[in-house]
Amino acid sequence: MPRPSTAEAEIAEELAVVRPALLPAYTGALPGARAAVLTRLWRGLTHEPLPWVAGREDTRSGVVLRLADGRRLEGPASDPYATDARVTAVRLDGTEYDDPARLMTDLAVPHGDSFAAELGHSAASLALSRAGQRDFGGPGEAAPERDWEWEQRVVDGHPFHPNCRSRPGFSVAEQLAYGPEHRPVVELGLVPVPAGECLVSGAWPDELRDGDRLLVPVHPWQAAHVLKRAGEGVAPAGGEGAARAGGEGAASVRGGVGVLAAHPLMALRTLALPDGPHVKTAVSARLTSSVRDISLGSVAASAVLSDFGQAVAERTDGLLRITRTPAAVAAGSPDLTALLRESPEAYAGPGERVVPVAALAATGLPRCPARLARLARLALTVGLRLLDLGVALEAHGQNLLVVLSPDGEPVRLVYRDLADLRVSPARLARHGIPVPDVPDRMVTDDALALRRKLFGSLVAGALAGTAGSGTALRAALEEALPDLPRTDDLSALRDGPLPAKALTLMRLSPGTAGDQWAELPNPLRFGTR
Numbered sequence: 001m002p003r004p005s006t007a008e009a010e011i012a013e014e015l016a017v018v019r020p021a022l023l024p025a026y027t028g029a030l031p032g033a034r035a036a037v038l039t040r041l042w043r044g045l046t047h048e049p050l051p052w053v054a055g056r057e058d059t060r061s062g063v064v065l066r067l068a069d070g071r072r073l074e075g076p077a078s079d080p081y082a083t084d085a086r087v088t089a090v091r092l093d094g095t096e097y098d099d100p101a102r103l104m105t106d107l108a109v110p111h112g113d114s115f116a117a118e119l120g121h122s123a124a125s126l127a128l129s130r131a132g133q134r135d136f137g138g139p140g141e142a143a144p145e146r147d148w149e150w151e152q153r154v155v156d157g158h159p160f161h162p163n164c165r166s167r168p169g170f171s172v173a174e175q176l177a178y179g180p181e182h183r184p185v186v187e188l189g190l191v192p193v194p195a196g197e198c199l200v201s202g203a204w205p206d207e208l209r210d211g212d213r214l215l216v217p218v219h220p221w222q223a224a225h226v227l228k229r230a231g232e233g234v235a236p237a238g239g240e241g242a243a244r245a246g247g248e249g250a251a252s253v254r255g256g257v258g259v260l261a262a263h264p265l266m267a268l269r270t271l272a273l274p275d276g277p278h279v280k281t282a283v284s285a286r287l288t289s290s291v292r293d294i295s296l297g298s299v300a301a302s303a304v305l306s307d308f309g310q311a312v313a314e315r316t317d318g319l320l321r322i323t324r325t326p327a328a329v330a331a332g333s334p335d336l337t338a339l340l341r342e343s344p345e346a347y348a349g350p351g352e353r354v355v356p357v358a359a360l361a362a363t364g365l366p367r368c369p370a371r372l373a374r375l376a377r378l379a380l381t382v383g384l385r386l387l388d389l390g391v392a393l394e395a396h397g398q399n400l401l402v403v404l405s406p407d408g409e410p411v412r413l414v415y416r417d418l419a420d421l422r423v424s425p426a427r428l429a430r431h432g433i434p435v436p437d438v439p440d441r442m443v444t445d446d447a448l449a450l451r452r453k454l455f456g457s458l459v460a461g462a463l464a465g466t467a468g469s470g471t472a473l474r475a476a477l478e479e480a481l482p483d484l485p486r487t488d489d490l491s492a493l494r495d496g497p498l499p500a501k502a503l504t505l506m507r508l509s510p511g512t513a514g515d516q517w518a519e520l521p522n523p524l525r526f527g528t529r
Contacts, residue, residue: 007124011124012027025130030124041104043078044502046075053068081470104119125165126164132181154181191336192216199296199330202327204327205327217338219269219282280294282337301436302418303325305421322414327339371410376480379400380484388487390424396458400415451493455499473523474525478524481494498520
């Protein structure tokens with residue numbers, strides 16, 4: 001039995017105090033959680049352009065990485081599109097490692113120590129997430145009815161990121177209180193700010209006003225750790241009212257400050273009100289890779305982007321709906337910001353379900369090759385049509401949702417969160433579409449950048465994560481692609497390597513701004529080498 005890492009031991013100690021009944025399940029989940037994180041890390045090590053990997057060699061038993069300092073790192077063959085693989089150990093110069101944090105520490109590469117700490121936290125938090133799921137989806141579990149219930153079925157987080165559950169800065173009590181996989185009801189604080197001090201996009205609703213002040217929804221973690229407002233109507237994590245397990249909620253007032261009871265979604269800092277919109281809040285902590293605040297530029301551009309998204313969606317013949325952002329507010333800094341976003345449920349017809357692509361495993365769709373192929377055809381039809389118009393969606397499994405008919409067929413798509421799309425002035429001009437007034441970072445005519453944005457998120461992300469393996473992804477694409485219009489973008493998808501964010505390289509390159517990319521084997525030729 002390996003000695004627990006620092007993060008694993010710290011979580012065990014806290015758990016023994018705040019939820020001792022969960023401790024045996026947490027301890028039992030640790031080996032599988034380490035393997036899940038190690039699997040994601042091994043994918044990055046074997047497929048990303050890491051500067052200290054001098055060469056890679058496929059062998060009969062797996063893969064050998066030759067490091068720049070002469071050492072050898074050996075492990076099993078890695079399918080870059082697999083989600084059900086389980087790497088339990090790799091060997092560094094003959095020494096076996098089953099702990100991703102210890103492996104990264106002993107690799108002794110630049111910035112490896114900080115990444116190792118994140119990996120340790122990811123494995124420990126993943127074990128905590130899994131510990132509370134023993135009966136989830138079992139015989140006594142009702143089928144999800146609401147959109148947030150589907151989101152809370154995604155227990156393991158990002159299917160390919162080694163930091164799939166990394167939540168540094170969150171105590172055990174806070175993870176249990178705010179993590180969607182634990183299914184709490186979270187009470188958002190409402191902080192009053194004079195309207196004259198706020199940047200507002202769209203029409204801030206009357207129910208979130210108090211005279212000449214705007215009531216800004218604030219996540220309780222943000223209130224306690226960043227804004228230091230715990231005790232001003234926002235209960236600290238673990239306290240009475242911080243979160244409730246199950247049940248519906250609504251606006252209420254406590255201590256003169258309003259609160260909104262809401263259900264956390266996959267993004268943790270975005271929550272669904274029981275009978276209203278989704279609320280995206282600022283959480284100034286590094287979750288997975290990014291600090292989850294909301295930039296002032298995103299707030300300012302939200303109304304323009306919302307209108308632009310609706311306009312381009314109208315050109316998809318009803319195959320795509322984009323959720324509206326009716327209002328956004330920033331009260332002086334990215335630390336105190338919020339967006340109100342339309343619920344995807346608005347686009348479901350009678351008997352239909354709206355499910356994030358990342359949660360499709362719970363519907364059984366990935367087990368049906370025909371439906372998987374229809375999903376691929378639908379998603380690529382929409383994605384390539386918008387790309388030709390000049391809009392590259394970041395259509396990963398969290399942003400992209402699919403509307404399922406009553407019998408489970410994918411019939412159309414819903415897309416949310418427009419902050420990271422890319423627009424091409426030249427392509428838009430060819431179709432007579434004005435360029436929206438959006439931040440400069442979103443504007444490019446570089447075909448490679450546009451294709452990376454779409455293909456890296458949709459094919460290497462959403463569709464690969466749903467298919468679960470390179471073989472299944474290949475079969476779905478072979479079925480879907482012949483029906484699509486022939487364009488240069490489609491040719492690039494068929495003939496070249498598939499771009500994917502180099503998630504491990506990015507965590508080991510803290511001084512490099514923006515995305516970095518890996519080139520994965522083209523899934524259409526997967527297994528033919």
